[in-house]
Amino acid sequence: MLITDPASPDFNSYASVRDARDFATTRGYSLPDDDSECETLLMQAMDYLAGQSWRGSRSSPDQALPWPRSGVIVDGVPLASDKIPRQLIQAQCRLAVEAQETDLTPSFAGGGEVVAESVSGAVAVQYAEGSSGNAPYFSWLAGLLNGLLGEGGGINFDVMRG
Structure with a gap:
């Protein structure tokens, strides 16, 4: 069961099933009819x-x-330290949609499954699609979470000339 109240000790989700359904409907995505399946996608x-x-x-x-x-400022506006930003809820909903087709947190399997190798002047290796074990990258996520991601988030940095 999803608990979306940040004040609850059992808080485990930014988005509710209703949030996910509303997000999917307004953007033309689909989610399972079963609420428990939606909860699983939201947890992923x-x-x-x-x-x-x-x-x-x-x-x-x-x-x-x-x-x-606390201490987060987006576009010059400090965010409330007791609220969940709307764009974070939207990101969770969009990731739940993605989780239907993509393993968001794959296990590391030591590299991709080799399906072909050949040596004729140069080595050529072909890997099975989706077998690398790397976490997926979503280009839209950095834009949606702009201002919320910190160091290593890959979207904001200062450049100074000396």
């Missing part, structure tokens, strides 16, 4: 988001999830 999305590097710091050292956070 949470696992992916938990691996991101965020700006600011946790609002409470005892909180279960990385958000809410």
